[in-house]
Amino acid sequence: MATDFSFPDTAAKAAAMPKEFESEKMSLSMGPSHPSTHGVLRIQFELDGEVVTKADPVLGYLHRGDEKIAENMTYNQFVPYTDRLDYLAPLANNMAYAIAVERLANLQVPARCQAIRVLTAEMARVSAHLMGLGAFGIDVGAWSVFMYCFEEREKLYTLFEELTGARFTTSYSRIGGLSRDVPEGWTKKVEAFCDQFLPILEEILGMLTRNKIFLDRTVGVGVISRADAIAYGLSGPNLRGSGVANDLRKDRPYSGYEQYEFDVPVGSKGDCYDRYLCRGEEMKQSIRIIRQVIKNFPGGDWYAKDAKKIFAPPKDKILTSMEELINNFMIVTEGPQMPAGEVYFEAENPKGVLGFYIVSKGGGVPWRLKIRSPSFCNLSILPKLCVGNMVSDVVSILGSLDFVMGECDR
Amino acid sequence: MTITDVELPTAVSQKFPSATPRASLDCPAFNVPVADVIGLLEFLRDARGYDFLMDLTAVDWSADKSPRFTVVWHLYSSTNHNYVRVAADCASDVEPEVPTSTVLWAGADWHEREAFDMFGIKFAGHPDLRRILMWDGYPYHPLRKEFPLAGLPADFHDPAITAETKTGLIAAPMAGGPFVAKSGEPMSASEPRAKDEAWNEQSEKPE
Numbered sequence: 001m002a003t004d005f006s007f008p009d010t011a012a013k014a015a016a017m018p019k020e021f022e023s024e025k026m027s028l029s030m031g032p033s034h035p036s037t038h039g040v041l042r043i044q045f046e047l048d049g050e051v052v053t054k055a056d057p058v059l060g061y062l063h064r065g066d067e068k069i070a071e072n073m074t075y076n077q078f079v080p081y082t083d084r085l086d087y088l089a090p091l092a093n094n095m096a097y098a099i100a101v102e103r104l105a106n107l108q109v110p111a112r113c114q115a116i117r118v119l120t121a122e123m124a125r126v127s128a129h130l131m132g133l134g135a136f137g138i139d140v141g142a143w144s145v146f147m148y149c150f151e152e153r154e155k156l157y158t159l160f161e162e163l164t165g166a167r168f169t170t171s172y173s174r175i176g177g178l179s180r181d182v183p184e185g186w187t188k189k190v191e192a193f194c195d196q197f198l199p200i201l202e203e204i205l206g207m208l209t210r211n212k213i214f215l216d217r218t219v220g221v222g223v224i225s226r227a228d229a230i231a232y233g234l235s236g237p238n239l240r241g242s243g244v245a246n247d248l249r250k251d252r253p254y255s256g257y258e259q260y261e262f263d264v265p266v267g268s269k270g271d272c273y274d275r276y277l278c279r280g281e282e283m284k285q286s287i288r289i290i291r292q293v294i295k296n297f298p299g300g301d302w303y304a305k306d307a308k309k310i311f312a313p314p315k316d317k318i319l320t321s322m323e324e325l326i327n328n329f330m331i332v333t334e335g336p337q338m339p340a341g342e343v344y345f346e347a348e349n350p351k352g353v354l355g356f357y358i359v360s361k362g363g364g365v366p367w368r369l370k371i372r373s374p375s376f377c378n379l380s381i382l383p384k385l386c387v388g389n390m391v392s393d394v395v396s397i398l399g400s401l402d403f404v405m406g407e408c409d410r
Numbered sequence: 411m412t413i414t415d416v417e418l419p420t421a422v423s424q425k426f427p428s429a430t431p432r433a434s435l436d437c438p439a440f441n442v443p444v445a446d447v448i449g450l451l452e453f454l455r456d457a458r459g460y461d462f463l464m465d466l467t468a469v470d471w472s473a474d475k476s477p478r479f480t481v482v483w484h485l486y487s488s489t490n491h492n493y494v495r496v497a498a499d500c501a502s503d504v505e506p507e508v509p510t511s512t513v514l515w516a517g518a519d520w521h522e523r524e525a526f527d528m529f530g531i532k533f534a535g536h537p538d539l540r541r542i543l544m545w546d547g548y549p550y551h552p553l554r555k556e557f558p559l560a561g562l563p564a565d566f567h568d569p570a571i572t573a574e575t576k577t578g579l580i581a582a583p584m585a586g587g588p589f590v591a592k593s594g595e596p597m598s599a600s601e602p603r604a605k606d607e608a609w610n611e612q613s614e615k616p617e
Contacts, residue, residue, distance in 0.1 A: 060543040067528075068552055072559045103436060230488075233463050233517035244488065251491040341435040344484050344493060346464065357484065359469055372465040372484075380520040409543060 023049060028391070032061045037398060038135060039405030043382065045391070052394060055386035057379060062409035070369035074335025075101050075175055076312075078369070083169035085373060085407040088131050089124035089350045091160070094173035096347035099254055100356035101175045104343045105336070107307050109177060111298040114256040116182055117173055119293045120163070121255075121347075122286040123190070126197075127156040128350035129279045129286075132402035136276065137208065139399035140217040148204045155193055162186060175336055176311030177303025187294045194287050205280045218272035222385055222397035225270060232381040235374050236352030237278040238401055242270035248348040260292045272400035279402070310336035335364020351375055351404060371410055375403035415492050418458065425457075426450050432497055439495035447498045448509050451483060455514060460485035460494055466511065466521035468529045472555045478503040479531055483511065500531060510536040528553035 031042035040061035046054035066085070070078050082097040083090035095117045102109065130149040137145030157167045163186060164170040164179065172179050208214045224234070229242035239246055247264040249257040265281035267274030303311050312331045317324045340362040346355040352374025359368040378401050386394050418438050422429050428446050432439035442450050454460040465484040472478070477499035485494050500506030510533040511518040522533040523542040530551040533539055540546060545567035550557055560581040566572045 060545065063543040065552060068557075068559060106435070228516070230461055231516040233515065246488050251488075339435075341433065342439070342495070343435045344437065344465070344495065346486075353464065355465055355484070357465060357467060357482070368469045370465065370467040372467075376520065376524075377517060380517050384516070 025053065030391075030394070032058075035138075038403065041379070041398075041403070041405055041408070043386070043394070045386070045394075047391065050390050050392075052386045052389055052391065055383050055394075057382050059376075059379075059405075060409055062405045064410065066410040067369055067371060070366055072365070074364040075338065075366065076331065076336060078366075079174060080169065080171045083171055085371065085410065086128070086349060086351055086354070086375070086404045087168065087406045088404055089121075089128040090168065090170045091120040091124040091164075091172055092128075092347070092349045093354060094171060095121050095255065096345070096349060096354045097356055098173040098175050099347065100343060100345035100358060101336075101338070103345050104338050104341065104358050104360055105175075105307070105310055106339075107176055107304055107310065109304050110301040111256065112300045112302050113177055113304070115293050115296075115298050116178060116302065117255050118257060118260070119187075119190070119290055120160075120172060121349075122289045122293075123156055123159065125286045125350045126283050127153050127160075129283050129402075130156075132350075133204070133208075133276070133279060136399035136402065137214075139395050140214060142208060142211070142214060145204060145207050148200065148207070152197060152200060152204075155197075159186070159190060159193060162189070174303075174311065176307040181302045187297060190290060191294055194290055198284070198287060201280075201283060208276065209280070215273065217393075217396050218276060218400065220269070221272045221393050222389065222400060223269060223271045224381065224385065228381065228384070229270065232384075233377045234352070234381065235377065236348070236350070237275050237282060238352065238378050240265065241267035241275035241278045241400075243268055248346060248353060252346075254345075254347065259296070260289045262286075262289050272396050275400040275402070337364060338362060338366075346372070349374060351402060351407065352378055354407075371407075373407040373410060375405070375408040376410075379403055379408055415458070415487070415490055415494075418492075418494065421458065422450070422453075425453055432495065434495060437493035437495055439497065441497050441499070444498050444501060444508050447481075447483075447496065448511060448513065450496060451485070451511055451514055454485055454494060454496070458487070458494075459489045460487045460492075462486040462488060463511065463515040463518055463521075464493070466518055466525065468525045468531050468553075470529060470553065470555045473503075476503050477501070479506040479529060481508050481525065481531060505532065506530070507532040507534055509534050512536055527551070530554065 026047045028045040028047055029042060030045060031037040032040040042058040042061065044056040044058055045052050066081055069081060079094060079097065082093040085093050130153045134146035134149030160170060161167045162183060164172045224242045226242050226244060229239050229244055243266055245264050245266045250264055262285040265278045267278055308327050309331070312328050313324045318328045338360045340360055342359050344355060344357045346353045354374055355372030357370040357372065358366050361367045385397055389397065419431060422440055426442065426446055426449065429440045429442040429450060432441045440450070462485060463483065464486045467482055469480045469482060470478060471480065479500040481498050481500065483496040485496070498508055500508060508531065510522060512522065520542060522536055523540060525531050526533060526539050527541040527543055528551055541548060544552070547567065549564055550562055561579070562581060564579045566578055572578060
């Protein structure tokens, strides 16, 4: 299939037009409640006909002040707030936050805990990409993809519910451990999900990958060059779609990712289609990781038993041992005791790199907690990326960037 | 896999004698005077391969400390997979200012707008230093330590709404708010009711 990848520089053409053809610029406000803005993003456009000549994203509609809240509560109390960052992959957020605080406390968690975290994070990645793919499909007019994706995502959410007790806001990874161990027989159900999922994933991707309409809407649209992707600090599939093979799971393995074999898919053109292809392949790689985790599922403890001042022990221990009761009381009222210092930890989340910068002065409350959210950084390229495109292409671009405003606005 | 950048501290101190090592629990970190910060960042990016600006933020060390504000950059190298932290104390506590790093990374634009919005730090040379999360015209910088968790009364973002409703934003009632006991303080002083700034026995509920 011969495809022209040259980027139609409509803005330059418009600028070169004779003066008598110049039309009045129109201003258009897209969002904050536009279906293709996936939440509450608003973009203020300046249009020349149907061509975008200027784009100014307006953020903050979902700003809750998470960083301010974090400074006013203990490390443990903040775990549920991390659910609400990228609310499509709370399990991955919980894990990133827990590891960041564990780095501050210089705490190692047992192998079983690490394996469960990897397992849940990869399941979260599959569910987040399914959502991203389905929404992208709707944006460019493919309804059925969304339905297929949602059915599979629903199966994952049932598994999450069985594991964590909640479908959406899981708060599963805790500092120094997990909220509970894996229930009996649960990993068998995850394997069964993987078995039936791969053929359906092929079907889902088959509906888009060679779909003429989908190709017309995505190939050559919203091209991000390698240099731009680096300059704007993009991450995740948006960065890899532009040909930069950065994946923290490979480059700086955490939580035992170095034990698992997987590939990092990389795009070549950096257009919307490449970003779509990367996400599709990442799901298959995630399934590969999930299978390896379950195959070599370690036994032993599921929380750090030596972290008596950090991880609240299970309820039965609290009710039977005086010492554990005191520990639990201190952890709940004063928070887990941390040394003074600074750490910065980043994890490879479905949307990109989620970072936590923690400044501690000791005690149970962070002095400063900065959340480096991937969606915020990924969206920062919009003012450059939208210019020269048709308004309808902006819809494709937004779908392909796959952002979550809960994380962007914090 | 990560290759530790062992020569980095000597390379930095040779090129920038003013940069001093900064206490850190993980990656190499440097304190640098505001005047040298762009030079150091450029050196790290071009000569040492730290090509990604991952994060840019600020820390408020509270109003009674001087220097009060520190701006922190986190760089990442896609070749040796390491981080480096660069921190610069703002000279003025009243009007903190650092030079912009948008000249090096286009992505610094939004990070700097956020730091300006939340802390009121000016980034000299930034092309478009506006608020990003709060609305234009909001009078406070919420992540400063003196700003209360409950918020402060302010006008709505749109004067038309203020005129129509004849009201404004009020501080949030914090009853049931974060419950954190401080060491050496009676528990009763930490109860949500005692900490409630806007709405308790001492001060009446705002109308």
